[in-house]
Every structure is written in C-alpha cells, then in structure tokens.
Amino acid sequence: MEFTREIYWNVGHGVTTLAPMYLLALAAVSVLVYGAFRRIRIYRLGQPLKRSDQPAVRLAAMVRNVLLQTRVLRVKGPGVAHAIFFWGFVALFIGTSLIVVQADFTHLLFDVVFLKGTFYKIFSIVLDIAGGAAILMLSGLLVRRWIVRPQGLETKRDDVIMHSLLFTILLTGFLIEGARMAVTEINSPLSYWSPLGLVVAKGLGVSMTEPSLLTLHRGLWWLHLLLAMLFISLIPYTKFRHMLTTSMNYFFADRGPVGKLVTVDLENEEIETFGARQVTELSWKDIFDSDACTLCKRCQDRCPAFATDKPLSPMKLINRIGEIAATNPAMDLIDAVTKDAIWSCTTCCACQDICPASIEHVNKIIEMRRNLVLMEGEFPGEEVMAAMEQVEVNGNPLGMGYAARGDWAEGLNVPSLADDPHVDVLYFVGCYASFDKRNMKVARDFVTLCHAADIKVGILGKEEKCCGEPVRKMGNEYLYQTLAVENIETLQKYGVTKIVTSCPHCFNTLAKDYRDLGLTAHVESHAVFLAGLVQEGKLPLRPESFDCTYHDSCYLGRHNGIYAAPRQLIKAAGGHIVEMAKNRDQAFCCSAGGGRILAEEKLGTRINIKRVEMAAATGAQTLLSNCPFCLTMFEDGVKGANVEESLRPRDITEILVERLSG
Incomplete structure (x- = not known):
C-alpha cells in the first residue's frame, strides 16, 4: 500500500466546502489589498526618492535577508528564536500550499x-517538525515578552493579537492532525512519520470516541481556516505587516556608501524650504521605515545617547514619524520628536547597523537639524553657534587664525603644496591635528612615520579648511558646501591624486561626500595607509610587548x-589587545560624532566617561584609538572617570613612532 492520505478528510471536497473556503480566502485577500493601498497612500505623502537602481543586487539582498534571516540572526537569543519560527512557519505555508495545489488543481x-x-x-x-519548532520558538518569545520582560521592550495590542492568533493557528493545526490520525492512522506505520501528531492522536484517542473525534476535527478544521483568513486580512492593520514591509525594506535599503548624506542642491530656486519640519518633507522611504519597524528595540539598546539617559530613542523616533504620517501629517514634526532628542544624536550609525529591518535613522535626524539650522537659525547651544562662526571666519571651529594652520609641522621638512606640489601623498590634517596641542603630536608622529618609510608627504597649510563634517552633521549644509567646494578647488589646483588623513571624519567626508561635489582623488585613512606600509616592508618596526585596549x-x-x-598595526608594534565588551561593529561611541564635538553635553550622563569606564574594565593601561575626536574625548573622559593614573589614552601613531627601527 502506497503511503498517502485523503485531503479534505471528514470535511468533504464538494462545493459546500470549496465555495465558502475560497470565498473566505477572497474576502481575506481583498481586505489585505485594501489595507495595503491605504498604507501606500500614507507612504506617498513623502518626497520622491529613487530606490530601484541595481535591481539584481537589491533582489539578491532581499532574498538573502528574508530566507536566511541574516540581519535578524545578528542578535542571538531572540534572533535565533525568530529565525527558527520563521523557517517553521514558511515550511508550514509551503506544505499547506502543496495540499491545496494537489487537491484543488492537479488531482481535480x-x-x-x-x-x-x-x-x-x-x-x-x-x-510535523516545523510545526513543533514554530510552537516552541513562539513559546520562548512569549515568555521573553510577558515574563522576562526585557527593559525597553514595548508590548502593545498588536503583540497580544499576533501571539494569540499565531499560537492558536499552530495549536489547532496539531489538534486537527491528531484527531485525523486518531481515527485513520493510530496503528499505521505512516503515523510514525508524524511523531508530534501521533502524540496528540494518542492523547485524544484515550479520552474521546470516534464520533467525538470526527466532530472535533470538523469544527477545528473550520476554525483553523477562519483564523488563517483572519491572519491574512490583519496583515496591513497590525505589526503583521512587517512580513511585507521589512522584506521590501531589504530591497529599498540604501546601497551605500554607509552614512553618506544626500547633497542638497542649494542653487535650486524652486526649493522653498530645507530639511524637514513636517513628515511630508521627508522621503517616502522615511515614512515606509516606520512600517518596517518591529519595535525589537535593538537600535535603542545600541544607542549611546539612550544608554546615557538622553531623550533619544531611535525606535521611538521612527515610530513617532509613522504615527504622525498616519494621523496628522500637518503636525510639527520637530516639536513632536523634540529638539533635545534631535540634537542628542552622535550619528554613530549603531542603530542602522544593527537594525534587522534596514531602517535608516540618521538621515531623518539630519533632515530635521537642517530645518532648524537653515530655516530657523537654531543650534543646540551658543557654543555651537560660536564654533560655526569661527569656521566661517577662520576655517576651523577652534577659533585659531587660519594662517597658523601649518605651524604644527615646523621643523619636520613638510612642504606645503604652494611651495612644492610634487609629493607622494597629500596629508589632509584636519582641524584638531592642526590646532589642538594633544592632536598636533599625532600629526607630527604620522609625518615621522611617513619619512621613515621614505614617503614624501605634503600639506595644504593655510590653504586647508575644515572638511565641513561637524557643521554638516549639525545641519549647516550651506557652510559645509562652501568649505567643501573651496577645499576641492584647492586640491584640484595642485593636481592632488592621493590623500591620507588621520581623522576618520575627514576621511569619511572626503572619500564619500566630496564625490558629489567633484573630488576624484583617492582618499585613505592613515590606519590603512600605515598598515599597507608595514605589510610592504617599507615601515620597519621594532616590536615591544605591551597590553592595551x-x-x-x-x-x-x-x-x-x-x-x-x-x-x-597594534600587533606589528608588539601589542596585545584586551578587547572591550563592545568592540568592532558593536563599539560604543566616544560622544563627539554628529557635530557633538562642537557642543557641550548637558543632558544625562557623559558618553565619553561611559566608554572610558568600559576601557578601564579591561584592566589594560593604554586606551588606543585613531581619531582626534575620540582622543580628545578620552583625555577628558579619564578625568571624569577618575582613572587618569591607571588608563592612558593614546593614538596608534604614537605607539608606532616609539618602535621605529634604527
């Protein structure tokens, strides 16, 4: 006898079954489509944004992230539970589809x-295994949400609906299977191929007669169908919609470069306002992001502002935008989100990096900052306004005369391009390495390393201006573009083809944002540049053992x-790294990004102190970094954390220059 089973057993395969079943399916799909179009109308409130380029790449990313749950699995625990539940549910959906295809099409x-x-x-x-795994994982997620209750995990009406409905659908599925098997397969070898169903069948068979089992099976079959149709119809009206919106968000995700901002066309006379004061001034993707959000709180958990008691929750900001778009698009977006939340962001990108739904948080905040600065002339503090005025006058936020920008290099035999444009690399120094005494030493050490590798390095000297990154991230797009255009014209005047910078903020800006304004020169971080010299044997080092973080x-x-x-580089210098708990892509911000280097930190606790405490907890005596902003913050942070005697902040170049051979 060939193993199989009768489809529609006990409920019939006639018109009395198929007609109501397909009418219910049609009704459910109609409700879903209607709800989807209502959501689309909300998305269309936003400004146009092209996100259909590189369709093959986008489609591949969507398939990979949906089927493999790649981004979801970056956080273990709930990520694994969600992924297994998803795979189990997909298997059940495919299985149900195969049953329908055979019963109502190929066989019929x-x-x-x-x-x-x-x-x-x-x-x-x-x-059978897929259903059991789905129930087990859903139970784990239920325990986490209602019993463990992780701090910050919000539980709303949608969560009750989702868990209840999914759990009931899965349980009724096993009860239907058990009732059928109790009547038809209880002593058959086929029953062993549904081990969980067999357990249910034996349990039901002990306490119920065959007529009762038939009645139970028929009633649960129709209930299961109704619940499944209810599930489909509720998708666009509840958090269930993330099944569609999160999947599509993988397709619509920014293809990079990471963190690159849209360059505003300041010459366009048709633009009446800059930035976003209302949701209608954001892009459609910014509104769509709010529907892709699952309120998993990963962004909130990683946010340095939120972790230090500031009024910024990336999760709540995204959902506030969605609420306003759906209920009152004319509402003042900035007042609704609050200015303190907007100014608290360090643009560290921790939220975007960890988001399982590919939501873009930072650009929304920058758009609101642009509106505050360009349309209202408003800044987070007087000190920021003063710094921007200094940038306009002297080309740096520190208030130092522009003519002294190259004085740090005195005695190092470093030509300015005005005197000698024939150099191997142009060192774009940045404001802090040019004027801040602590960071000037880093600049001098970098040049010393270049000379040791027989690299002729030049600078722009007084012709170099701030790259514009801090003022841009604070919302002053006009001042940024003014600085950028002047810097690019200077670089092009000297025919510069290779730039190295010891400031990651300068590096990111020149390598990405300046491209929109015409810069074509190759740009490298000094860390990558020096690592290349070491690998090529051009930078001879004498390793000396030391511990650091x-x-x-x-x-x-x-x-x-x-x-x-x-x-x-640290390894080449003889260093042994004791990693902090938060390192690499999970690293905690120093607090200076997003233009915050210009602002006083007045709300909550200090981010730099929290990061220094993480470093001190490793027991290492040296805290290494490769950013002038970070070094500045850590020099201040060790004082605030009272660890000046046990932890010394240093730049990697300082370690390397001490270990030069010969």
Missing part, C-alpha cells in the same frame, strides 16, 4: 497526485568597515 483537473510514497513521508515529518571609532568602523588595519 488532471488526476495527478504527488503527495504519496516517500515524498509524502518526508513531507509529513518535515511539517582598542576603541573602534564610529567613522572608521561602522561607517567604513575598517577593523583589521588598526589591529594589524
């Missing part, structure tokens, strides 16, 4: 039955994926 129209024999046995056990700066790490080069 062509007398073709494929759910039989070995294939049916595999089909049976796979669905290393801080991945946000703009070298998450923004540009540079994690290996700095560690290679």
Whole structure:
C-alpha cells in the first residue's frame, strides 16, 4: 500500500466546502489589498526618492535577508528564536500550499497526485517538525515578552493579537492532525512519520470516541481556516505587516556608501524650504521605515545617547514619524520628536547597523537639524553657534587664525603644496591635528612615520579648511558646501591624486561626500595607509610587548568597515589587545560624532566617561584609538572617570613612532 492520505478528510471536497473556503480566502485577500493601498497612500505623502537602481543586487539582498534571516540572526537569543519560527512557519505555508495545489488543481483537473510514497513521508515529518519548532520558538518569545520582560521592550495590542492568533493557528493545526490520525492512522506505520501528531492522536484517542473525534476535527478544521483568513486580512492593520514591509525594506535599503548624506542642491530656486519640519518633507522611504519597524528595540539598546539617559530613542523616533504620517501629517514634526532628542544624536550609525529591518535613522535626524539650522537659525547651544562662526571666519571651529594652520609641522621638512606640489601623498590634517596641542603630536608622529618609510608627504597649510563634517552633521549644509567646494578647488589646483588623513571624519567626508561635489582623488585613512606600509616592508618596526585596549571609532568602523588595519598595526608594534565588551561593529561611541564635538553635553550622563569606564574594565593601561575626536574625548573622559593614573589614552601613531627601527 502506497503511503498517502485523503485531503479534505471528514470535511468533504464538494462545493459546500470549496465555495465558502475560497470565498473566505477572497474576502481575506481583498481586505489585505485594501489595507495595503491605504498604507501606500500614507507612504506617498513623502518626497520622491529613487530606490530601484541595481535591481539584481537589491533582489539578491532581499532574498538573502528574508530566507536566511541574516540581519535578524545578528542578535542571538531572540534572533535565533525568530529565525527558527520563521523557517517553521514558511515550511508550514509551503506544505499547506502543496495540499491545496494537489487537491484543488492537479488531482481535480488532471488526476495527478504527488503527495504519496516517500515524498509524502518526508513531507509529513518535515511539517510535523516545523510545526513543533514554530510552537516552541513562539513559546520562548512569549515568555521573553510577558515574563522576562526585557527593559525597553514595548508590548502593545498588536503583540497580544499576533501571539494569540499565531499560537492558536499552530495549536489547532496539531489538534486537527491528531484527531485525523486518531481515527485513520493510530496503528499505521505512516503515523510514525508524524511523531508530534501521533502524540496528540494518542492523547485524544484515550479520552474521546470516534464520533467525538470526527466532530472535533470538523469544527477545528473550520476554525483553523477562519483564523488563517483572519491572519491574512490583519496583515496591513497590525505589526503583521512587517512580513511585507521589512522584506521590501531589504530591497529599498540604501546601497551605500554607509552614512553618506544626500547633497542638497542649494542653487535650486524652486526649493522653498530645507530639511524637514513636517513628515511630508521627508522621503517616502522615511515614512515606509516606520512600517518596517518591529519595535525589537535593538537600535535603542545600541544607542549611546539612550544608554546615557538622553531623550533619544531611535525606535521611538521612527515610530513617532509613522504615527504622525498616519494621523496628522500637518503636525510639527520637530516639536513632536523634540529638539533635545534631535540634537542628542552622535550619528554613530549603531542603530542602522544593527537594525534587522534596514531602517535608516540618521538621515531623518539630519533632515530635521537642517530645518532648524537653515530655516530657523537654531543650534543646540551658543557654543555651537560660536564654533560655526569661527569656521566661517577662520576655517576651523577652534577659533585659531587660519594662517597658523601649518605651524604644527615646523621643523619636520613638510612642504606645503604652494611651495612644492610634487609629493607622494597629500596629508589632509584636519582641524584638531592642526590646532589642538594633544592632536598636533599625532600629526607630527604620522609625518615621522611617513619619512621613515621614505614617503614624501605634503600639506595644504593655510590653504586647508575644515572638511565641513561637524557643521554638516549639525545641519549647516550651506557652510559645509562652501568649505567643501573651496577645499576641492584647492586640491584640484595642485593636481592632488592621493590623500591620507588621520581623522576618520575627514576621511569619511572626503572619500564619500566630496564625490558629489567633484573630488576624484583617492582618499585613505592613515590606519590603512600605515598598515599597507608595514605589510610592504617599507615601515620597519621594532616590536615591544605591551597590553592595551582598542576603541573602534564610529567613522572608521561602522561607517567604513575598517577593523583589521588598526589591529594589524597594534600587533606589528608588539601589542596585545584586551578587547572591550563592545568592540568592532558593536563599539560604543566616544560622544563627539554628529557635530557633538562642537557642543557641550548637558543632558544625562557623559558618553565619553561611559566608554572610558568600559576601557578601564579591561584592566589594560593604554586606551588606543585613531581619531582626534575620540582622543580628545578620552583625555577628558579619564578625568571624569577618575582613572587618569591607571588608563592612558593614546593614538596608534604614537605607539608606532616609539618602535621605529634604527
């Protein structure tokens, strides 16, 4: 006898079953489509944004992230539970679809039955295991949400609906299977291919008669169908919609470069306002992001502002945008989100990096900052306004005269391009390495290393201006573009083809943002540049053993994926790294990004102190970094954390220059 089973057993396969079943399905799909179009109308409130380029790449990313749950699995625990539940549910959906295809199409129209024999046995056990795994994982997620209750995890009406409905659908599925098996397969070898169903069947068979089992099966079959149709119809009206929106968000995700901002066309006379004061001034993707959000709180958990008691929760900000778009698009977006939340962001990109739904948080905040600065002339503090005025006058936020920008290099035999444009690399120094005494030493050490490798390095000297990154991230797009255009014109005047910078903020800006304004020169971080010299044997080092911990700066790490080069340099110098708990792509911000280097930190506790405490907890005596902003913050942080005597902040170049051979 060939292994198979009767489809629609006990409920019939006639018009009295099929007609109401397909009418219910049609009604459910109609409600779903209607709800989807209502959501689309909300998305269309936003401004146009092209996200359909590179369709093959986008489609591949969507398939990979959906089917493999790649981004979801980056956080273990709930990520694993969600992924297994998803795979189990997908298997059940495919299995149900195969049953419908055979019963209502291939068998009905062509007398073709494929759910039989070995294939049916595999089909049976796979669905049995998938259903059991789905129930187990859903139970774990239920315990986490309602019993463990992780701090910050919000539980709303949608969560009750989702868990209740999914759990009931899965349980009724097993009860239906158990009732059928109790009548038809309880003593059959086929029953062993549904082990969980067999357990249910034996339990039901002990306490129920066959007529009762038939009645139970028929009633639960229709209930299961109704619940499944309810599930489909509720998708666009509840958090269930993330099944569609999160999947589509993988397709619509920014294809990079990471953290690159849209360059505003300041010459366009048709633009009446800059930035976003209302949701209608954001892009459609910004509104769509709110529907892709699952309120998993990963972004909130990783946010340095939220972790230090500031009024910014990336999760709540995204959902507030969605609420306003759906209920009152004319509402003042900035007042609704609050200015304190907007100014608290360090643009570290930790939220975007960890988001399982590919939501883009930072650009929304920058758009609101642009509106505050360009349309209202409003800044987070007087000190920020003063710094921007200094940038306008002297080309740097520190208030130092522009003519002294190259004085740090005195005695180092470093030509300015005005005197000698024939150099191997142009060192774009940045404001802090040019004027801040602590960071000037780093600049001098970098030049010393270049000379040791027989690299002729030049600078722009007084012709160099601030790259514009801090003022841009604070919202002053006009001042940024003014600085950028002047810097690019100077670089092009001297025919510069290769630029190295010791500031990750300068590196990120020149390598990405300046491209929109015409810069074509190759740009490298000094960490990558020096690591290359060491690998090529051009920079001879004398390793000396030492212990340290290393801080991945946000703009070298998450923004540009540079994690290996700095560690290679430390290893080449003889260093042993004791990693902080939060390192590499999970590194905690120093607090200076997003233009916050210009602002006083007045709300909550200090981010730099929290990061220094993480470093001190490793027991290492040296805290290495490769960013002038980070170094500045850590020099202040060790004082605030009272660890000046036990932890010394240093730049990697300082370690290397001490270990030069010969």
